Amino acid sequence: MTITAEEPRAVVLAQETPPPPAAPAAPRYALSVATGLAIAAATMLMGGLLGYYLALRQAAETWPPQGVVIPNVALVATYGALLLSSLTAQWSVSALTSRDRRHLYLAIAMTVLLGGAFINGLTFCWARLALVAGTGFEYADIVYAITVTHLLLVVTAMVVYVLVGFRVLAGQASDRQRELVVCATAWWHFVVVVGLIVWWTLWFAERVL
Amino acid sequence: MSTIATNLRVYEPTELPGLAGWLTTSDHKRIGRCWIAVSLAALLVGLGLLLAVAAEGTESGQQILDGGSFARIYSAYHEVLVLGFLVPFAIGLATYLIPLQIGAPGLAFPRMASFAFWTYVVALGSLVGAYLARGGAVASSGRAADLYVVAFAGVVAALSVALASIISTAATWRTSGLTLDRAPAFTWATIVGGGLFILSASVLLSRLILGYIASRYGDGVFDYPTVSWFWSGPQLGLLAVPTAGIALDLSPTLAKARFRVHGTVLVVLAAMAILGFGAGSQLVDTFDDVFYVLVSFAEILPALVVVALLGDLLRRGRPSGASALVMALVASVLLLGAAAAGAAGAISGLDLQGTVWADAIFALVVPGAGLLGVGAALWYWAPKLYGLQLSEAAGKVVALFVSAGTVFYALPVFVNGLVNDVPLAATGWDGSDIADLNRLSLLGIALVALGAVLIVVELVRSVVLRQGFRAGADPWHGATLEWAAASPPSAFNFAGPLPEVHSAWPLWADESDGSSRR
Numbered sequence: 001m002t003i004t005a006e007e008p009r010a011v012v013l014a015q016e017t018p019p020p021p022a023a024p025a026a027p028r029y030a031l032s033v034a035t036g037l038a039i040a041a042a043t044m045l046m047g048g049l050l051g052y053y054l055a056l057r058q059a060a061e062t063w064p065p066q067g068v069v070i071p072n073v074a075l076v077a078t079y080g081a082l083l084l085s086s087l088t089a090q091w092s093v094s095a096l097t098s099r100d101r102r103h104l105y106l107a108i109a110m111t112v113l114l115g116g117a118f119i120n121g122l123t124f125c126w127a128r129l130a131l132v133a134g135t136g137f138e139y140a141d142i143v144y145a146i147t148v149t150h151l152l153l154v155v156t157a158m159v160v161y162v163l164v165g166f167r168v169l170a171g172q173a174s175d176r177q178r179e180l181v182v183c184a185t186a187w188w189h190f191v192v193v194v195g196l197i198v199w200w201t202l203w204f205a206e207r208v209l
Numbered sequence: 210m211s212t213i214a215t216n217l218r219v220y221e222p223t224e225l226p227g228l229a230g231w232l233t234t235s236d237h238k239r240i241g242r243c244w245i246a247v248s249l250a251a252l253l254v255g256l257g258l259l260l261a262v263a264a265e266g267t268e269s270g271q272q273i274l275d276g277g278s279f280a281r282i283y284s285a286y287h288e289v290l291v292l293g294f295l296v297p298f299a300i301g302l303a304t305y306l307i308p309l310q311i312g313a314p315g316l317a318f319p320r321m322a323s324f325a326f327w328t329y330v331v332a333l334g335s336l337v338g339a340y341l342a343r344g345g346a347v348a349s350s351g352r353a354a355d356l357y358v359v360a361f362a363g364v365v366a367a368l369s370v371a372l373a374s375i376i377s378t379a380a381t382w383r384t385s386g387l388t389l390d391r392a393p394a395f396t397w398a399t400i401v402g403g404g405l406f407i408l409s410a411s412v413l414l415s416r417l418i419l420g421y422i423a424s425r426y427g428d429g430v431f432d433y434p435t436v437s438w439f440w441s442g443p444q445l446g447l448l449a450v451p452t453a454g455i456a457l458d459l460s461p462t463l464a465k466a467r468f469r470v471h472g473t474v475l476v477v478l479a480a481m482a483i484l485g486f487g488a489g490s491q492l493v494d495t496f497d498d499v500f501y502v503l504v505s506f507a508e509i510l511p512a513l514v515v516v517a518l519l520g521d522l523l524r525r526g527r528p529s530g531a532s533a534l535v536m537a538l539v540a541s542v543l544l545l546g547a548a549a550a551g552a553a554g555a556i557s558g559l560d561l562q563g564t565v566w567a568d569a570i571f572a573l574v575v576p577g578a579g580l581l582g583v584g585a586a587l588w589y590w591a592p593k594l595y596g597l598q599l600s601e602a603a604g605k606v607v608a609l610f611v612s613a614g615t616v617f618y619a620l621p622v623f624v625n626g627l628v629n630d631v632p633l634a635a636t637g638w639d640g641s642d643i644a645d646l647n648r649l650s651l652l653g654i655a656l657v658a659l660g661a662v663l664i665v666v667e668l669v670r671s672v673v674l675r676q677g678f679r680a681g682a683d684p685w686h687g688a689t690l691e692w693a694a695a696s697p698p699s700a701f702n703f704a705g706p707l708p709e710v711h712s713a714w715p716l717w718a719d720e721s722d723g724s725s726r727r
Contacts, residue, residue, distance in 0.1 A: 030317035030381040037373045037404070041411040044488070048415025133426040141422045149418060 002086050009132060035183040039190045042153060049146045050201055056138055064088050064206050065139050071128040072203065076119030079199040082154070082192050085114035089161075089188040101168070104181075108165040111188065115158040122151055150198050152189075157191045160184045180185070213528065230260075232327065237308050238698065240326055244371075246302025247330065249665055251293030252583075254575065256658040261520035263654050266647040270637050280347035283634045283681065284433055287571065291440045291448060292364050293333060295579045298404070299451035300368065303375045303399040305594060309691035310393045312710070314701040318374045324615030325371035332363030339683025346433045351593050358421040365410045365417070372403040384690070386710035393689045393713070394474050398454020399481040405447055412488035413439055413485035428531065439486060441567055442551040445561055445574045446485025446508045450575075452582030453481055453515050456537035460519055461590040461714070462687045463534040465524025468518060471713040477518070481511040492512050497557055505555035512548035516541050531685075532604025533589035539612045540581035547573035560676045565633055566626030576657050577615030584611065584664055592684055592696040597677030605668040610660035621646035688714040 013066065057063045092107035124146070132141035164184045167177065224230045224239075232434050234240060262283050265273050276284065305321060308315055316322050339345065339360055344353025346361075379392070379400050392400070416435050438444060457474050467472055484507050495501050519541055528534060550570045555559045563568075588604045591597055625631040629643050671677025683692040693716060694702050 028381050030377045033380045034373055034377045035316065037376060037407060041369060041373075042403075044408045044411035045415050048412040048419065048488070052415070052419060120237050133422055135427060141419065141427070145415075145418050145422055149415075 028090070029179070031179050031183045035186055037189065042194070046146070046149065046197075047155075049142070049149060050197070053142045053146060053201065056142060063139075065137070066145065068129070068131070068139065070203055070206060071125055072126050073200065073202045074121065075126060078125055079195055081114050081121060082118040082195045085111050085118070086189055086192040088114060089192075090192060091184045093162075093181055093185050096178060104168055105165070108161055108168065112158050112161050112165070115154055118154055119151060122147060146202060150194055153191045153194060156195055157184075157188045160187060232240065233323070233421035235315075235323055236700075237304050237316045237319060237322065238706070239315075240319070240322050241301045241303075241305025243326055244297050245334070245594070248294050249582075249668070251289050251297065251333075252580070252661050253658075253665065255289035255294055256654070256661055258282050258289060259576065260651070260658060260700055261545070261670075262286060263647065264342045265585045265636060265700070266644075267651060268644055269617070269639070277343070277347075279636055280433075280634060281340060281343070281345040282344040284437070287437065287440050287660055288346070288361075289611055290579075292368065295448060295451075295575055296340070296368055297329070298583050298586075299399070299402075300371045300375065300426040302451075302455075303589070304397070306369070306590060306691060307375055307379050307396050307399060308382070308409060309593060309694055309702055310396045310689050311379060311382060311387055312690045312693075312703065312707045313378060313382035314546050314703070316374055317378040317382055320376040322371055327366065327372065329364060330365055330366035331373070332360050335360035336364060343424050346436050354424045355421065358417050360425060362414055362417045362421075365413055368451060369407045369410045372399075372407055373505065376400055376403050382576045384710060387690070387715070390472060390475065391710060391713040391715075392475070394457035395451075397456040397475050397487065398450050398457075398478045398482075401479045402447060402450030402454070403488050405620070409439070409444065417598075438490060439532055440484060440571060442554060442570060442574070443485055443490060443508060444487025444505050445547065445570060447487065448485070449512075449547070449574050449589055450478060450482045450485065450579065451579050452540050453467070453512075453544060455550075455582045455586045455589075456519065456541050457515065458689070459533055459585060460537055461526075462685050463537075463589070464519075464522045464526035464528045465686075466522050467714055467717070468522065469643040473514070473518065475663055477511045477514045481508075481515075484508045489686050497556045502555045502557075509545070511549045512541075512545040516545050519609065529656070531588070532601055533585040534609050535605065535608045536581040536585035536611075539608065540578040540585065540724050541614060543573045543578040543581070547578070559627070561626055564626040565631045565635075567633060569622035569626060572615065572622060575613070576654075577619065580611050580657065580661060580664075581608065581615075584608065584660075587624055587664065589685070590691075591671070591677070592680030593694070593698065594684075595672045595677070596680055596697040597667055597675075598680045598684060599667055599669050599671050599677060603663060607660045607663050607667075608658050610663065614653045614656025614658075614660060618650050618657060621650040636654050662672075683716075688717045690715055692716055 035196070088107050088110040092104055092111065093182050095101075126144075129143070131143060133140050133144045141186035154167065161184055164181055224236060225233055231239065231243070261274065262279065265271070265279055271279065288653065304316065307313075333683050335356060339357035341355050342353035342356065343565050344351070344355075344357035346357070357545070376399070379396050382388075383392070384670075389400075413436065418431075420435050426513065440448065457468075457478070468669065482506055490501055490504075504521070519538055522536075547570050550573065553559060554566050584604065588601075589596070589597050591599045625643055625646050629638070629640065631638055631643060680696045682694065684696075685692070690710070691698075693707065695704070
């Protein structure tokens with residue numbers, strides 16, 4: 001530190017205004033808390049929709065309504081792809097832990113790809129179901145409400161994973177950045193679990209059980 | 210340029226000048242002030258709408274508004290007062306204050322907080338646009354109804370994101386030694402109340418999604434009960450948590466005494482929030498459930514404990530008579546009255562469901578206790594918010610107007626609900642006594658509105674015109690950490706590292722009042 005005699009104002013300024021503390025070096029678990037809140041909120045959101053579905057189901061005489069053909073094989077393949085993505089998401093955490101950057105890239109890319117496969121499969125299933133929303137047919141309304149909302153959750157998880165991928169490419173995947181990958185993975189796992197609950201409630205329990 | 214000066218420049222906040230600075234700011238103090246300004250503007254709009262609805266009720270039949278307009282304004286004033294005024298003010302205060310109360314240099318996710326605020330502004334503007342296009346929550350369909358649902362969802366989502374940023378900060382950025390059981394009452398109220406608000410708002414979002422599909426893709430109409438549970442009992446109890454948190458936070462300092470056990474404050478606020486979680490009570494069918502009735506009665510207990518805690522504090526301390534304390538005490542009593550009225554409303558023999566009894570409870574919690582809580586917060590924390598102290602005389606007038614106004618506003622509505630069985634949102638009835646009571650209620654609303662205008666005028670006089678009294682760092686001899694910062698706080702809030710915190714009253718020494726300081 002050098003203070004020259006011809007700059008007394010700087011010295012006075014320094015004495016009057018002590019430098020404020022730097023921002024905390026590593027805020028602990030703030031991202032984890034935010035992720036927990038997001039998961040809790042999305043649980044309530046999907047819980048509200050599924051609760052309404054179950055209430056409709058309980059009140060109906062026949063469920064699913066006459067004429068609805070559930071494409072079970074396509075649905076199993078679609079939600080199976082989503083389940084697989086949970087494995088690749090966890091692979092990204094393992095790769096980060098073992099500092100294996102190449103596998104980390106691969107795991108993130110595979111996860112996003114499987115998310116895309118799920119969206120593709122779901123749109124195919126919608127086409128096979130041939131339901132039309134807004135015609136007073138409540139089954140169609142609630143099915144679209146639930147599956148589209150879940151699809152949006154999958155899209156958010158994909159966006160988060162793409163962002164994490166960019167940060168990894170930028171060299172930010174280190175032990176200090178581990179929380180970012182872990183939280184993105186936790187969100188992904190949550191979205192997969194919600195997908196499995198949706199599959200069970202809307203499709204599997206209706207036709208197979 | 211010396212090294213020291215260079216170092217100091219590094220610490221200067223890198224905010225852009227002018228409007229760009231406000232749009233891109235990541236300074237929690239600026240974001241907090243923005244929320245507060247918007248909420249006060251919404252308060253005036255909401256009270257204006259309320260006056261219009263009340264004026265319509267001074268005669269049987271439609272006088273000023275046609276049936277559709279009346280129904281839209283009726284739903285709009287609830288939305289504006291809850292989602293435009295009460296919740297945004299609590300978020301603004303928390304955004305500004307909580308980093309100071311926990312000894313943090315800022316928010317954990319400042320850009321997320323800024324994004325949430327501007328999203329909220331756009332969504333709120335769209336909501337107003339939807340109403341102007343004759344959309345709204347009451348039996349509307351068409352494009353205006355679609356816009357209404359999307360805008361409403363945007364408002365709710367933005368409020369939730371803003372709360373997530375604050376809660377993450379409060380949960381993880383506390384200074385050394387400030388464990389959660391030592392958290393200031395307002396910080397704790399934001400954690401528990403905000404957390405449960407996010408959960409119930411998510412349920413509201415699910416209802417909005419279904420409403421959107423019915424409205425956008427079909428001929429279905431969007432019904433008011435889809436959203437109105439959010440400001441009805443028991444959910445009103447959750448909306449009362451910030452007011453109770455403010456009252457319990459500022460009272461020890463202004464009464465110069467501390468609570469016997471700080472944990473009691475935390476437990477009572479948590480109980481108030483949990484019992485106020487109303488996502489399970491949206492349908493009329495649930496109102497006869499034993500659980501609903503039990504919860505409605507249980508909500509009295511935390512409200513009663515809040516009043517008892519404050520009473521005990523006043524008895525043991527040396528209350529200053531500051532207007533903030535007066536407003537906080539009256540707000541607490543009004544919350545207790547609302548809880549008792551909510552319990553009475555759950556008694557099926559009284560047949561109060563579906564009557565204006567619910568409007569009277571709303572009057573006690575939102576324009577009554579809520580506005581008094583806001584006034585108390587502004588008068589108490591103005592030194593931190595603006596570096597100025599507001600006029601005590603003006604504060605006492607505000608307290609008088611809002612307190613008296615709330616009583617005049619709510620009591621006639623209670624009578625109309627209990628004795629005259631006036632249904633909610635009714636414009637026609639038999640009997641002149643109902644009109645007389647409604648006129649009295651209109652007078653009360655006018656007094657409350659006058660109090661709100663006085664708050665805004667005092668803020669403009671003191672803050673905008675810079676005619677307020679200049680405040681020192683700690684004019685109240687406060688107990689919590691925000692009073693260790695300058696008024697208003699500098700960038701990064703504190704001049705240096707804070708010492709380890711050892712109690713819930715970190716700025717007070719071991720003696721029981723604020724006159725002896727560490």
